[in-house]
Amino acid sequence: MSNVFVIDSEYQPLNPVHPARARQLLTQGKAAVYRRYPFTIVLQQVADEPEVRPLRLKLDPGSKTTGIALVNDTTGQIIFAAELSHRGQTIKASLDRRRALRRGRRQRKTRYRKQRWQNRRRKQGWLPPSLESRLANILTWVRRVCRYAPVRGLSQELVKFDMQLMENPNMTGMQYQQGTLQGYEVREYLLEKWQRACAYCGKMDVPLQVEHIHPRAHGGTNRISNLTLACELCNKAKGTQSIEVFLGKKPDVLKRVLTQAKKPLKDAAAVNATRYALLERLKATGCPVECGSAGLTKYNRTVRGLPKSHWLDAACVGKSTPMVLTQKGVVPLVITANGHGSRQMCRVDRYGFPRTSAKQAKHVYGFQTGDLVKAVVTSGKKVGIYSGRVAVRTTGSFNITTEQGTVQGISHRFCQAVHRSDGYSYWHRTSTPLPQ
Template sequence: MFVLAKGGEPLMPCHPARARELLGSGRAVVARRAPFTIRLKDRSRAGSAVAGVQLRLDPGSKATGIAVTDERDEVGPKGRTALVRRGLVSIELRHRGRQIHSGMVLNIEHVRPRSRGGSDRVADLVIACVPCNQAKGTARIDEFLADRPARLERVIAQLQRPLHDVAAMNTTRLLLVKTLATHGVAVHTWSGGRTSWNRLAMGLPKSHTLDAPATGVIDLERGDAVVRVPAQILVVRSTGRGSYARTTPDRYGFPRLQRPRRKIHHGFSTGDLVAAVVPKGKWAGRWVGRVSVRAGGQHRITTLTSRFDVSHRNLRLLQRADGYTYGFADEIRLSEERGPAYSGRTLKGGDPGNVRTPDA
């Protein structure tokens, strides 16, 4: 569980049992529902021990692995001092690019057809809609756009651009480190090759959340090791903050109906985490989930297992929407025989894509 000082500064994460104890004794209050975070009422950041806590990043184009680790020197059985790293929290941040891409009906088109000597190099690929892709067929780009010279010029100019993805990823990584370092926590990230080397040396399988704790210097000759990784990861998915479109289109792209300009209805907005107390009927009981608002006040609530309509009078706001959804997944199985340097426990297996949301 995430823990905050009474001033709101981050402290050392704690076990769920410890969080329940602090809440039950009145020493802490709930600061956030998702991800679940408590705030201590009697302890400041200056009076807390957070030495050795570090933040490690493994940036990716589709997801970013984030690990909070505890690092300290320990004396081994042979009397040598080695660095021991323990994973405290693992987070997989899934970016919105895949969601946006899956919502766009586009194809990858070869500018120079493969039947005429084209290749799968990036310099020969462009994005095209389905009708244009089918109409072009095996024709050359100058033949297909002979009657549209302006568009042909734009396509040729696009092909001559350098590869921006690698530069954008490197810029994002450096900006992340620079921004997060302002919070007073040591932040580490490394090149993909060095991270992969460390991960394999520790006997860890491939995943973003296992790459993250392997970033940074690990001296194998000295006996440095990653001895623990969390058995469960927090999956954070970027969902955005709604649409700016003022109309809802049909399947052909023409406006079908007009959307309301207001996003807050009866005190709630779509994506808010709410608690619903339904007094009677099929859905009688207490439910926790995300809400989709309607102007009439009969909002729709989505839980882990159900979806139904409920009056706004029966809803209580737990947390405002922040553009993300939160869930939990088991880390992939780790084998004790994967490598000699890994001495942590074998974790329970699970599909990282099978996310259990904490909202319900």
């Protein structure tokens, strides 16, 4: 597993240690568990620790998932890795439902009520809530990792980093297309746009070739809208035929390909809309920020022979990437943003009118819904040990969602908090996801 974060008795970050060393400190009583996710221990007394080694936190921001990697630039060791899943689409769907209910109430057979949305002014740099949540998730975890590890620099995948111009200051014109990064930017875009599958037969996990929808032999161009991905068999079978002839017997596939070719990359648009806002907020943390392009990230990963994944992409961001990255024993922590509950005071029916009473107390006997608890039941019909997410009730009788299912009617007296609800759920890539 990944290294364990360590903070001293004054809550200052120290060098992360191997899990075996952390287990030894806990067994000897020299440290205590400070936090479960990410796993962090705190030293019980002041100890002579070696000089703190600076680390670099690398980010690969994405529309749905962001890769996070903590790397030692000197040794090339990956200290910590995580994949953060966002909830932007969930937020957008919730806002759409709320908007529909409000419009429905306004347009019924009642007195006319003027729309008020134009009365509100948006401040400079405003972003939609679905995009703002992505930035908030990333910044939350940047602050957490910086709190538990000696981070001295940040790397973000943002813009093209011109390595060719650094090597040859006189490079101009078409020489850029013939250098080390040739084809990486375009191919990466096409892989995302066509879901890493052959556009004609739908095969995945096979070598894909860049293909011209309208053949160049018939006047086709190299514009992105005219490019797609095809497996070798489909590419050879199509040859210089027009796509209408090649897919004449597959009208549904023809319609899908032509529609997808004109369709913009929605996820890329979301990342582009937030990348500079994220850069400014990262700079506000006080750490120096390094930027790198998606093409450079893929080039670094390809040269080092690493498989495709979000956290390995993050480890390869920027020119500071060591030539050798040590990933042995690293198990990425999968983080899913769930939010902190709903601000809606009561549930509504399909017409938008209240159908339940107002919410009760959020905290019940020191617990709140979403806490990860361990319940050791010693009496009654449900004797046993249960670990999972808790749903509180004002009566003190809780429900616990475990890997095997939901156990109802567990008294608060048997519950012990393992990890307080913080708006995220966690699991390691090699284990079963924790209940939501």
